[in-house]
Amino acid sequence: MKAGIVGLPNVGKSTLFNCLSNAKAQSANFPFCTIEPNIGVVNVPDARLEKLESLVNPERVLPATVDIVDIAGLVKGASKGEGLGNQFLGNIRETDAILHVLRCFDDDNVVHVDGSVDPIRDKETIDMELQLKDLESVEKKLDKVKRAAKTGNKEAQKEEAVLDRIKQQLESGISVRAIDFDPADRKEFVLPLQLITDKPVLYVCNVDEASAVTGNAYVDKVKEAVANEKAEVLVLAVGTEADINELETYEERQMFLEDLGLDEPGSSKLIRAAYHLLNLHTYFTAGEKEVRAWTIPVGATAPQAAGVIHTDFEKGFIRAEVISYADYVTFGSEAKVKEAGKMRVEGKEYIVKDGDVMHFRFNV
Numbered sequence: 435m436k437a438g439i440v441g442l443p444n445v446g447k448s449t450l451f452n453c454l455s456n457a458k459a460q461s462a463n464f465p466f467c468t469i470e471p472n473i474g475v476v477n478v479p480d481a482r483l484e485k486l487e488s489l490v491n492p493e494r495v496l497p498a499t500v501d502i503v504d505i506a507g508l509v510k511g512a513s514k515g516e517g518l519g520n521q522f523l524g525n526i527r528e529t530d531a532i533l534h535v536l537r538c539f540d541d542d543n544v545v546h547v548d549g550s551v552d553p554i555r556d557k558e559t560i561d562m563e564l565q566l567k568d569l570e571s572v573e574k575k576l577d578k579v580k581r582a583a584k585t586g587n588k589e590a591q592k593e594e595a596v597l598d599r600i601k602q603q604l605e606s607g608i609s610v611r612a613i614d615f616d617p618a619d620r621k622e623f624v625l626p627l628q629l630i631t632d633k634p635v636l637y638v639c640n641v642d643e644a645s646a647v648t649g650n651a652y653v654d655k656v657k658e659a660v661a662n663e664k665a666e667v668l669v670l671a672v673g674t675e676a677d678i679n680e681l682e683t684y685e686e687r688q689m690f691l692e693d694l695g696l697d698e699p700g701s702s703k704l705i706r707a708a709y710h711l712l713n714l715h716t717y718f719t720a721g722e723k724e725v726r727a728w729t730i731p732v733g734a735t736a737p738q739a740a741g742v743i744h745t746d747f748e749k750g751f752i753r754a755e756v757i758s759y760a761d762y763v764t765f766g767s768e769a770k771v772k773e774a775g776k777m778r779v780e781g782k783e784y785i786v787k788d789g790d791v792m793h794f795r796f797n798v
Contacts, residue, residue: 435500435501435530435531435541435712435729436502436503436528436529436530436531436761437502437529437530437531437532437711437712438499438502438503438525438526438528438529438531438532438533439451439502439503439505439533439535439678440506440533440534440535440560440561441534441537442537442542442556442559442560443534443554444537444674445525445535445536445537445556445640446535446537446672447505447638448472448504448505448593449672449673450504450533450535450638450640450670450672450675450701450704451472451474451502451504452676452679453528453672453675453676453679453699453701454474454476454502454701454704455472455474455475455476455502460542460664462574463629464797465474470517472503473502473503473504474501474502474503474504475499475500475501475621476500476501476502476575477497477498477499477705477706478497478498478500478706478709478716478727478729479497479705479706480497480498480701480703480706480716480727481714481717482718482759482789483497483727484494484606486718486720486725486759486762486791487670487725488783489720489762489763489766489767490696490720490721490722490767491722492720492721492722492723492725493722493724494721494724494725494726495724495726496724496725496727497727498561498709498714498716498728498730500705500708500709500726500729501796502533502705502711503525503529504630504718505525505526505527505529506655509521515753521621522632523563523564523567523747526564526630527630529632529633530633530712531633531635531636531708531711531712532633532634532635532636533635533636533637533638533668533704533708534557534560534635534636534637535552535638535640535672536553536556536557536637536638536639536640536652536656537553537640537643538551538553538617538639538640538641538645538649538650538653538656538669539551539640539650539652540640540642541642541643544750549577551652553639553652553655553656554643554655554656554659557637557656557659557660558607559595559630559740561607561609562607564605564609564630564631565608565609565631566604566612566632566686567630567633568600568604568629569587569601569604569605570626571627571629571643572597572600572604572629573594573601575597575627576594576597576601578768578785579593579594579597580594592619592623593623596615596621596623596624596682598720600613600624600629603644604631609631609632609663610624610629610631610632611631611633611664611665612633612663612664613635613636615676619775632710633667634664634708634711634713635663635664635666635667635706635711636665636666636667636668636708636711637645637660637665637668638668638670638672638673638704639653639656639668639669639670640670640671641650641653641669641670641671642671642673643671643673643674644753645669645671646669646670646671646674646694646695646696646700647694647695651667653667654685656773657668666707666711668700668703668707669673669685669700670701670703670704671694671700672699673729674692674694675700675701675734677690678690678691678699679701682717688698703720706731707744710746713731713732714729714730714731715730715732715788716728716730716788716789717730717739717744717786717787717790717791717792717793718759718789718790718791718792719791719793720762720768720791728742728743729742730742730786732788733785734785734786735782735783735784735785735786736751736753736754736756736780736781736783736784736786736792736794737751737782738786739754739786739792740794740796742756743794746796746798747794747796748794749798750797750798751782751794751795752795752796752797753780753794753795754779754780754781754784754792754793754794754795755771755777755778755779755780755792755793755795756777756778756779756780756784756792756793757771757776757777757778757790757792758776758787758789758790758791758792759789759790759791760789761774761776762791768791771774
């Protein structure tokens with residue numbers, strides 16, 4: 435599962451990518467610094483994993499991860515191939531969620547591609563290009579469906595109505611994620627289109643150091659502008675995060691954060707937000723060899739969760755032995771949880787909860 439970092443050139447995308455992944459993507463004060471997308475595999479910060487480690491004392495600990503993709507800056511006209519438009523739109527189509535970086539700080543030393551700071555204008559520029567690309571896809575599909583609908587095909591007529599609605603909304607400047615669909619129509623007709631503006635989005639307001647905790651007037655405008663979208667907003671001082679990353683020791687980083695009034699790096703909050711944006715959550719396995727966080731989609735069953743470890747676990751699934759994270763911490767060990775009668779045995783229909791500690795029984 436991938437989350438793609440998007441935005442106009444020079445808003446701080448590559449600097450943010452470096453903060454998240456510690457990969458040193460080229461970051462500079464000119465447009466199109468990023469041409470080929472950079473991909474970083476990023477650990478998801480999770481205090482529960484650290485707690486389990488302290489209780490189990492395993493040989494190794496493996497956190498959950500999420501892929502973050504740094505995509506080239508988009509400009510007006512991208513949907514018609516301007517700048518790196520076609521390449522950009524192809525790269526973003528391959529991601530599962532969007533981290534949209536908006537410049538929300540003033541600094542005469544950092545060039546803005548449009549000459550002035552206006553995050554709402556920047557957002558609308560990118561939204562329009564993505565909507566135009568989706569409109570192109572919908573119109574192509576609509577042409578085929580209309581031909582089938584004219585023959586009296588009831589299913590095609592139903593699909594035509596859904597596509598017509600999407601077309602009208604896109605032409606009005608409304609992204610697909612903001613449209614309310616009947617769940618059955620969404621599953622059957624909307625999701626297969628894989629439209630860019632249907633992807634979940636997190637707006638990352640890149641602010642100056644002084645605004646890292648409280649935000650600023652630019653951030654307020656962004657929150658107001660996206661109020662009707664199914665989207666989240668996160669405030670992050672990307673340049674400051676980069677400075678924190680350069681400090682050598684954990685203690686130095688913590689002192690810097692405390693001086694700013696922050697309890698943890700904003701990049702940690704962003705990674706967790708991206709993880710949830712992708713509709714993912716975590717279950718754990720805990721033993722002497724390793725304590726590990728496993729990533730599954732929200733709503734996954736016990737056999738599907740087992741299949742993340744190995745496909746044979748899913749094929750031969752018999753049952754799952756489940757301990758809630760809270761019970762594991764309360765009693766302090768698997769043995770004591772069992773003594774207290776708090777270990778549950780669950781079957782194939784069980785929906786795994788975030789934080790479950792699990793053992794699987796299977797037969798191949």
